[in-house]
Structures are given as C-alpha cells and as structure tokens.
Amino acid sequence: MKKQIIIALAIAIGSFSFAQKKELKAAEKAIKGKAFGDAITALNAVKPMLESLDPKLKDKYYYLHSVALFADGKGSDEDIDMALEDLNNIESSYGSEKSALKTQMTNDFLQKGNKNYEAKDFGGASKYFEKTYDLNTKDTIYLYYAAATAVSVPDYDRALVLYNKLKDLGYTGIQEEYIATGKEDGEIEVFQNENLRDLSVKSGTHIKPATRKTESKRGEIVKNVALIYINNGDNEKAIEAMKEARASNPDDVNLILSEANVQFKMGNMEEFSRLLKEAIEVDPNNAELRYNLGVIAAEAKKPEEARAHYEKAIELDPEYINAYINLSALILGGEQALIEEMNGLGNSSADNKRYDELKEQRQQLYRDAIPYLTKALEYAPKNINAAKTLMNIYSILGETDKYKEMKARVDEIEAAQ
Structure with missing residues (x-):
C-alpha cells in the first residue's frame, strides 16, 4: 500500500514539473513575440510552485519574469523595480543572458535619464540615474548624478538620502x-x-x-548635505555633518571651503573669514584655490578681498583665463552704483559737476577692465563673452577703430559657432 502511495506522489510531482516547464516555454515564446503581458500570465501560473523547481528552472523563471516586466523599457516603474529584484535572484544559470539584459536596461535607463535631464525634468532624470546605479552598484557616479539632479528638482529629502548613501560608500568621484x-x-x-x-x-x-x-566631490557632497539641513531649519545637523567630514580629513581644502560656504549661508561671517584664511595656509600656491576663494569673497560682497585672490591666482598661473574675466567683471560691477547716483542728480551746477565726475569714474572703470579682457582673449581667442564685453566698452568710450575691430572679431567667432 505504501509503495502505491509513493508511486502516486512521484507521478503527481512529475506532472507538476512538466506543467511548470510548459508554462516557462510558453512565456519564452511570448517574449520572443514581444507579447510581454502573455508571458507574465504564463509565469504567474508557475509562481505558486516556484520553490519546488530545481535551481536552473528557478533561474530561468526569474530571468524570463525580469525580461517580461522590463518589456523593452516599456514597463511601469513598479514593474521595472520588480524586474531588478528578479535579476538579483538569479544565482548560477543564465549568466550571459542576465549580463545582456543588464546592458540593455542600463542603456535604456541612461538614455531616458539623459533625455529627461536635457528636458529639465530633473525628477525623472534622478529616478533613472538611480536605477542605473541599482543595476551597476560599482558605478557610484550614477548615484551621484541621481543625488545632484534630485537637488535640482528640488527634492531635498530624496537628495539627502542619496547623498548620505554616497557618504557611507566613501564616494569621492576622483577620476x-x-x-x-x-x-x-x-x-x-x-x-x-x-x-x-x-x-x-x-x-x-x-x-x-x-x-x-579630477577634484574630489566629497566636499561638495558634505556641503550639499549641510545646506539641505540648513534649508530644513536644522543648523545643528549642518554643522555636525561638516565636523564629521573634516575630522577624518582636516587638511582637505575642498572640505574647508565647503564649511566656509555653510558658515556663510548661516551668516557666520567671522567663522567664514577664518576658514578662508585656513584654506590659504594649507595650500598657499594653489591657483585654483585662490580663484575659488575670489569667487566666494565676491559672493560675500567683499570686492577688495576677491580682487586680491584673483590677482594672486593670475600670479600663480598667468594663463588663468577665468581669473582675468572675473577680475574684469568685478571692476565693472562698480558701475551700477555710479549709474544710480548719476540718475539721481538734478540740474544744478553742483549736480552737473558731480555728474561729470561720476561719468569720468565710470569710464575709468571701463579702461581698468580692458587689460584683463584683452589678456583673456589672448589666451582664449574665441571667448565670445570677453570679445562682446570689449566691443561694448570700446563703443561707450568712443574708440571707434577698436570697436570696429572687435565687432569684426565677434562676428567671426559667432559665425564659427
């Protein structure tokens, strides 16, 4: 009697296995015909008995289910997330098929991510960059892209999660x-x-x-984490994030600058200035650092300090084009105050005298900016912004020949673009 029961069960198990193989073949056929919905229906019939399948058939199920859910990139977000889980469940078989599917998915996610980014749909871009990372966890650059685009949405809560994940991974982005x-x-x-x-x-x-x-992105990441905390009204966590990062790298100039930026955002100008001086002490002959310090000082409305840094950057690197351009912009930035005072004057003799004085000061600003713009064009002959600014300056100063010469140059640059 016992022998008959054993035989009966063996026959039953065999029939189940045959049915599952049949459904897997049906799913495979449906996928070849791009009938992904039919493939999922066939695979759903296998799912209840999935644990009873041998490892190779189980891998086949996960592979086919992943392909069907992905549906050549047409699957829903939920389906694609499940497809990624299925890929992770494949253990030993279907290695080459799994690799090919991962490549297809990666290309699809990157194409969609870049397309969304170009369309300024930063939320969509962030989502696809994160999925790309989920497929290729060694390529942490995509997780960085996901975080950076989340900031641009802005979706600070999501960005914070992604940035903290990057911090935990020890991501630097150095290439x-x-x-x-x-x-x-x-x-x-x-x-x-x-x-x-x-x-x-x-x-x-x-x-x-x-x-x-390339420069480490560690400073940028920590800075953005701190700025998100500030945006959320949690200044204590912002300072804590900076201190944590600097504790392990106290002489990292980028981290010093990031902390300076955070202190500036919080209105702590004394601490901001101290950190700038600390950065210079750590790396006094770094032209790029001096330039960045100039940018930060300019944003803090400290033109004299900014000018000193830009000039030092040029001293260290005479071909630092952006330093020349920013110096000219810094000089020309003094024009607005002169214009406002000129427009507020009346018609008295004293006002007319003051107007002439201000007019001369304004023209002197233009003359002071010319050497820096000229240098920028010397090292970057096709810099359209420098060329246009010089053209306009010569026009205002009434230097007709130089204006015509620069206009011809601007036309030439624009024609070549």
Whole structure:
C-alpha cells in the first residue's frame, strides 16, 4: 500500500514539473513575440510552485519574469523595480543572458535619464540615474548624478538620502582625465581616452598634453548635505555633518571651503573669514584655490578681498583665463552704483559737476577692465563673452577703430559657432 502511495506522489510531482516547464516555454515564446503581458500570465501560473523547481528552472523563471516586466523599457516603474529584484535572484544559470539584459536596461535607463535631464525634468532624470546605479552598484557616479539632479528638482529629502548613501560608500568621484589645450581658443579640453588626446596633439589642433586627477566631490557632497539641513531649519545637523567630514580629513581644502560656504549661508561671517584664511595656509600656491576663494569673497560682497585672490591666482598661473574675466567683471560691477547716483542728480551746477565726475569714474572703470579682457582673449581667442564685453566698452568710450575691430572679431567667432 505504501509503495502505491509513493508511486502516486512521484507521478503527481512529475506532472507538476512538466506543467511548470510548459508554462516557462510558453512565456519564452511570448517574449520572443514581444507579447510581454502573455508571458507574465504564463509565469504567474508557475509562481505558486516556484520553490519546488530545481535551481536552473528557478533561474530561468526569474530571468524570463525580469525580461517580461522590463518589456523593452516599456514597463511601469513598479514593474521595472520588480524586474531588478528578479535579476538579483538569479544565482548560477543564465549568466550571459542576465549580463545582456543588464546592458540593455542600463542603456535604456541612461538614455531616458539623459533625455529627461536635457528636458529639465530633473525628477525623472534622478529616478533613472538611480536605477542605473541599482543595476551597476560599482558605478557610484550614477548615484551621484541621481543625488545632484534630485537637488535640482528640488527634492531635498530624496537628495539627502542619496547623498548620505554616497557618504557611507566613501564616494569621492576622483577620476583620471586626459587633457590638452586647444591651439586656437586656448581652452583645456578633456578627452575620452589617452589615444584620442594623443591623436589631437599629433594632428596639431592641440598642445600641452597632460593627465590630471579630477577634484574630489566629497566636499561638495558634505556641503550639499549641510545646506539641505540648513534649508530644513536644522543648523545643528549642518554643522555636525561638516565636523564629521573634516575630522577624518582636516587638511582637505575642498572640505574647508565647503564649511566656509555653510558658515556663510548661516551668516557666520567671522567663522567664514577664518576658514578662508585656513584654506590659504594649507595650500598657499594653489591657483585654483585662490580663484575659488575670489569667487566666494565676491559672493560675500567683499570686492577688495576677491580682487586680491584673483590677482594672486593670475600670479600663480598667468594663463588663468577665468581669473582675468572675473577680475574684469568685478571692476565693472562698480558701475551700477555710479549709474544710480548719476540718475539721481538734478540740474544744478553742483549736480552737473558731480555728474561729470561720476561719468569720468565710470569710464575709468571701463579702461581698468580692458587689460584683463584683452589678456583673456589672448589666451582664449574665441571667448565670445570677453570679445562682446570689449566691443561694448570700446563703443561707450568712443574708440571707434577698436570697436570696429572687435565687432569684426565677434562676428567671426559667432559665425564659427
């Protein structure tokens, strides 16, 4: 009697296995015909007995279910999240198929993420960049993109979660770049690889080939975390985040600058100034640091301090184009106060005298800006902003020949763009 029961059960189990194989084949056929809904229906019939399948068939189920849910990128957000879970459940079989599907999904997510970013749909872009990271957890750059675009939404709560995940992973974002300087425009260009850079140098379009490391994004991440806390009204957590980061890297200039930025946002100007001085002490001969300090000082409405930093940046690196441009902008920034006073004057002889004085001061500002803009164009001949600003200055100063010369240059640059 017992023997008959054992035989009966064996037959029953065999029939179940046969039915499951049949449904898996039906799902596979439906997927080949792009009938993803039919494939899911067939796979749903297998799901209740999934644990009874042997490992290879179980892997096949997860693979087919993932493909059907993804539906060539047409699946819903919920379906795609489930598809990603299915991929993670595949253990030993279907390795090449899994890899091919991951590649297809990655390309789809990146295409959609970039498209959303270009359309300024930062929420959609952030979502797809995060999914790209979920597929390729070693490529933490996509998690960084997800966080940065979440800030642009702005969706600070989501950005905070993503940034904290990056912090926990120890993400720095430091990469090696292959660079060379364009012969015509004087601009440093980054190449995808060493071969492309060397080919450009060999062809004569570029000079000064070099390799450099990108700056760490650790400071930016911690700064953004702190700024989100400030935005949420939690200044204590903001300071705590900065102290935590600096405790492990006390001499990291980027972190010092980030903390300075946070202190500035909180209105702590004394601490802001102290941190700027600390950054200079750590790296006094860093032209880029001096330039960034100039930018921060300019934003803090400290023009003299900003000017000193820009001039120091130029002293350390005579070809620092942005320092020349920012210096000219800093000088021209004094124009607005003169214009407002000029417009507020009356018609008395004293007012007319004052008007002439202010007019001369305004023209002197233009003359003071000219050397810096000229230098910028010397190192970057196709810098349209510098060229247009010079053209307008010569027009206002009545220097007709120089105006015509610069206008021709502006037209030439614009025609080439």
